Amino acid sequence: GNSVTQMEGPVTLSEEAFLTINCTYTATGYPSLFWYVQYPGEGLQLLLKATKADDKGSNKGFEATYRKETTSFHLEKGSVQVSDSAVYFCALKWGGADGLTFGKGTHLIIQP
């Protein structure tokens, strides 16, 4: 079946550091890929998405590129802020499959 693997953390960085959160997937065919973010006390919200190979999703300074050859969708940001502290979920959707398949989430902590 489909699956998503990501580091769980917590990942602790200093403000203005470079961020990479790895995400790899297993799926039949060509899924759409997503990053969702959950800020403390809030529901998940879509951060960015990519629907085909080599697409780059970007939002709020975050970027992720759909790499079919490595089945990856790593999340990056050049300079993180304290306000980026949250849990980040990588997810995929494949065709008419059942809902979204989520990774377990990566807890990111940014220290001033």
Add this chain to the structure above:
Amino acid sequence: KAGVTQTPRYLIKTRGQQVTLSCSPISGHRSVSWYQQTPGQGLQFLFEYFSETQRNKGNFPGRFSGRQFSNSRSEMNVSTLELGDSALYLCASSLSGTSGIGTGELFFGEGSRLTVL
């Protein structure tokens, strides 16, 4: 524009009881999905409704059920509660859902946290 509203936000039940959770989607959204979030299993898909019809169901026992009303509001019910049902239950709405042509862009509520004692 109001977001997805889930009620109740917190509840405590005992084993064997049943519980009903409610979700009001964003106005205009016709699809509602439910997910269970636990520390061990992460986010797992329960079911998805579109225009009052269940389109997809995850791998959960029959104790978990749901329905959607004509105004797109949805409820999920868990009968004969077990300790392992303790979790955050998340509702998500979207225009077209995640099945078929659905884009996968979901708008989540803050969740209902269920504790089973």
